[in-house]
Amino acid sequence: MTTQQMLDDRYGRTRSPRARLWRWIAGVVAAVVVGAVLVWMAFGNTADAVDADATGYQVVDARTVAVTFQVTAPTGSAVVCVLEADDEEHGIVGWKVVRLAASTTHTHAYSESIPTVGPATTGLVNTCWVS
Known part of the structure; x- marks a missing residue:
């Protein structure tokens, strides 16, 4: 009668404790x-994330819009x-690139x-982005 152990021995499917240990170590290293x-x-x-929120706007006239906004960025940037x-x-009828100086406050x-x-x-x- 042929047992599973005999078949494993015949076809080289035996597992040594050392091989099992190395597979376990490789799995832990891969997970880390x-x-x-x-x-x-x-x-x-x-670290350089910037969040900007428009807090209001006012249509001043047919050629101007005033925007109030709040910027949260790293201090000193x-x-x-x-x-x-x-x-x-x-549709976009106007745009402006604004450079804001570094601030000592976060917002x-x-x-x-x-x-x-x-x-x-x-x-x-x-x-908005950190320049």
């Missing part, structure tokens, strides 16, 4: 490396923001006017 990469991807890019003015069909409020080429119905912050 994957965990470290995930942590780096999650938190590594947040200069920030560049792109502001835009849209018409009632959500700071700003107000800027955007020149437009036509009547605008809203003003907003398109994007």
Whole structure:
């Protein structure tokens, strides 16, 4: 009668304790490396993260929109923001690149006017980044 052990011995499917140990160590090392990469991807890019929120706008006249906004950025870092003015069909009728000086506070409020080429119905912050 043939047993499973005899078949494993015949075809070289035996597992030594040393091979099992090395596979276990390789699995643990792989899990640690994957965990470290995930942590780096999650938190590594947040050091220079900038968050901008438009807090209000006012249509001054047919050629100007005033936008008030709040920027949260790392202290001591200069920030560049792109502001835009849209018409009632959500077309961009004006935009402005604003360079904001480094601030000693984490969050700071700003107000800027955007020149437009036509009547605008809203003003907003398109994007901001650390310069």
